[in-house]
Amino acid sequence: MLNLAGTSFDFGNVLFAVLQECEHQRRALLPKEAEARLREIAARKLGEIRASYEEAGGLPAYWQTLEREVMEASLPQYIAHAIEQTRLEQSNYDLWRRGDPASRAILGLAGLVIGGLIWKAPFIPIFEEAIAFVLAGAGFFYPEIKRLISEARHTRFLNRLVTSAERYQKNRRIHAYSTQTELEEAMRALDGGRSPAIGAKAPDGGHAPPVHPDHAAPVGPDPARPTGRRHPGRHA
Numbered sequence: 001m002l003n004l005a006g007t008s009f010d011f012g013n014v015l016f017a018v019l020q021e022c023e024h025q026r027r028a029l030l031p032k033e034a035e036a037r038l039r040e041i042a043a044r045k046l047g048e049i050r051a052s053y054e055e056a057g058g059l060p061a062y063w064q065t066l067e068r069e070v071m072e073a074s075l076p077q078y079i080a081h082a083i084e085q086t087r088l089e090q091s092n093y094d095l096w097r098r099g100d101p102a103s104r105a106i107l108g109l110a111g112l113v114i115g116g117l118i119w120k121a122p123f124i125p126i127f128e129e130a131i132a133f134v135l136a137g138a139g140f141f142y143p144e145i146k147r148l149i150s151e152a153r154h155t156r157f158l159n160r161l162v163t164s165a166e167r168y169q170k171n172r173r174i175h176a177y178s179t180q181t182e183l184e185e186a187m188r189a190l191d192g193g194r195s196p197a198i199g200a201k202a203p204d205g206g207h208a209p210p211v212h213p214d215h216a217a218p219v220g221p222d223p224a225r226p227t228g229r230r231h232p233g234r235h236a
Helices: 011-026 031-055 060-090 101-120 130-140 142-170 180-190
Strands: none
Touching: 011 031, 011 060, 011 142, 031 060, 060 142, 101 130, 101 142, 130 142
């Protein structure tokens, strides 16, 4: 698998651009149309990237593999995760009473009570009274903590998709099986289309025979052409 158009068209970079475009628009999508619209957004972004790729002189075979990796391998995983992430964001991460001030106060009070019980319990070796206030603060800010954890999990999932695509492209054991036609096409693209294919036919319809070293044109001056030297003549 040869990428002749530059590193900006590597699997990881292209997938990153597609996912960023989908992430930019997914929060505005309705749940019932999210899957179809995300596929449409990804296909449109790939079309924009393909126009630049073709201008850069990339090979069609490489683009077909790249498009299959994005649309068939990575995008289905992303869509399922993105729909769930959007649901969590719209429901305020399934928080009790959607994390309103009253629920925060109750959670903070519960944390204070639990922390006090832990500090008083003789079988739990905790010697700091601040444990109760730490748990009270954690209860009060629990909505923010859950939101940060959910967003970090979603970001880590997106990074894992990009990293997986990069590893797939660089895995030589997977892409070591190239046909002769693919290699010839890549060589012609590297040489600007001047290199003939192996086994190409001559203009008369037959195969062009190889030139034997004994039949090659001699190197050096033409013997029938005067060299400018004069042979010494006889003196009278």
